[in-house]
Amino acid sequence: MITKNYIITAAEGMHARPATALVKLTKRFTSAISIKKGDRTVKLNSLLNILGLAIKGGDTISITTDGEDEVTASVAIDTFFQEELKHL
Amino acid sequence: MITGIGVSPGISIGKAYLLHKQQATLTGILLLNDRDVAIETEKFNNAAALSISEVETIIAGYDTTTNSTEGLDILEAHIELLSDPQIKDDVIEKISKERKNVNDAVIEVIRDAVQLFKNMDDEYLSARAADVQDIGDRLLKNLSITAKTPTQQYEPDTIIIAEDLTPSDTISMDIIHVIGFATLVGSRTSHAAIIAKSRCIPAVVGCGEQLNSIKNNDMLILDGQTGQIIITPDQNTIEQYQIKRETWLAQTAQLRSLKDTPALTTDGTIINLLANIGDAGDMEQAIDLGAEGSGLLRTELLFMGRDALPTEQEQFEFYKAVAQKAKGKPVIVRTLDIGGDKQLPYFNIPAEQNPFLGYRAIRICLDRKDIFITQLKAILRASAFGKLKIMFPMISNIQEIRAAKAILEEAKEELIKVNLPFDKTLLVGIMIEIPSAAITADLLAKEVDFFSIGTNDLCQYTLAVDRMNEKIKDLYDPYNPGVLRLIAYVIEQGHKHHIEVGMCGELASDPKATLLLLGMGLTEFSMSAIAIPQIKNIIINNGLSAAKQVHQRVMKMDSSTAITAYLQEINT
Known part of the structure; x- marks a missing residue:
């Protein structure tokens, strides 16, 4: 199990477009992936859940990956937040 | 505006x-047993799959050069929401634990989710409530297809x-x-x-x-x-x-009162006014508007909006329904006319540089004999229930007619072998929509029982104008003297060889053209049913000799501007 924290740098927070991209990304892995904001934890395979967290710019979230491909999944999510998110 | x-x-x-x-209303129905639970769950899965494929179709046709990319993002988000495991789990829980039917389960889950978004203090996120509502509406719409x-x-x-x-x-x-x-x-x-x-x-x-x-x-x-x-x-x-x-x-009101008035010119020539139709329902409506049958049954509808080719039996039922609705009046069935701008999702025609000049209609049918013979057998079988005729589209030479007729003969033999009845006197004709066919009308007339002039494609091919191209669309003009000469020649040759000549393109429904076409000798006009009363009104108020004079005058004019101005003038 790997847990990592990320700070949302985009001012408008986690909008439909990056959220959709993130859900699609996590579907590539078999690991159970969850996202936590404050005291709420939801599975990352649901766009409804992610949008429901109302993640804003400046929020800190943590993502946990657990499963056979957790290492690759975690690296992909890192790249997503550090690189791809800027272009979305 | x-x-x-x-x-x-x-x-x-x-x-x-x-x-x-307005469609979403709770029914309050509770499920009785596990079997119902399984049925409702299955309905949800089917509706979700159908909804996803609908949105995918919209995405495939989404033109980002004229629309915002934001719209595309929203559609992508809709796909995610339609396949969202959370929504699915919630719906299935309501069905299996609370024993609600799928309609109520979806309404409640969507209602709660919409409320959740509306309550958010972020303006952007609260606007997403509309997206959730939208996918909910789509699911409900697709659930109601099977429901009464x-x-x-x-x-x-x-x-x-x-x-x-x-x-x-x-x-x-x-x-x-x-x-x-x-x-x-x-x-x-x-x-x-x-x-x-x-x-x-x-x-x-x-x-x-x-x-x-x-x-x-x-x-x-x-x-x-x-x-x-x-x-x-x-x-x-x-x-x-x-x-x-x-x-x-x-x-x-005045025009509709003409429904039962026969389409006779003032000097007593009978003109056949027919309807272009897509199915049996259209045939019924058309007869209500005074149609004497159908000059064009498009069979593409039967092949579209599905994921596999229709079987011979399915096709037979479709043509039979049309034949029965026509109540003995003639119906010209055009064989499959796909390709060009009409694609089938399960029949992949690779992208072409010039699809209108490419693999389409009879060219596909002669290449894919399996598809063609199935359709021909189904039409033949339906011919036992009414007066059907068969018409081949996109004919450019005599060999194509002979090849198509040979396959038709094969279809007949197959039916005779299994003792299925069909109309042995069934007439066979072709669309005249390619200039080479129009110019060789004298030769082609010897091979067929009738011609039907398709003015839309004939005009496009004769003038080398792509109708869809905004920059040149003004050049697309059926009143171009070249197009009119071709039409007149086809009618003349048809008469000479004693075969029927009809017209099923847009020009047949254009009131400006009616007298001119009558003057050329056209006696069969097929059009959208709604246009029939107006055209009939022109026919019953004019004589053939006057129409012939119109034709002669038009043939002396050298531009479509002069021609349309003149036709406009005599029409008012």
């Missing part, structure tokens, strides 16, 4: 009724506003109070357009997202000719359009 494609002329003044927003929808009663003077109208929507629609409709998607050939035309209801389709700005009960003026919709017009505008509406109503 909103502008879409005016597909059915006339003016409607009335109140908006948003069709899709009660006939909706509308207030008098209702204008229906919908994303699109499916056959099931229009079947259950009470058309006494509905005076017009407008749809977000669609083209001249979409179901909504065809239904509107056949029922003489003014309609505008393909209005785009702007249509969403209309709210329930908004006062609307809809002009089905120009494609314009005016939202909450002022009193002056309403009065102006009321006058227009009354003129239109008076005209249509």
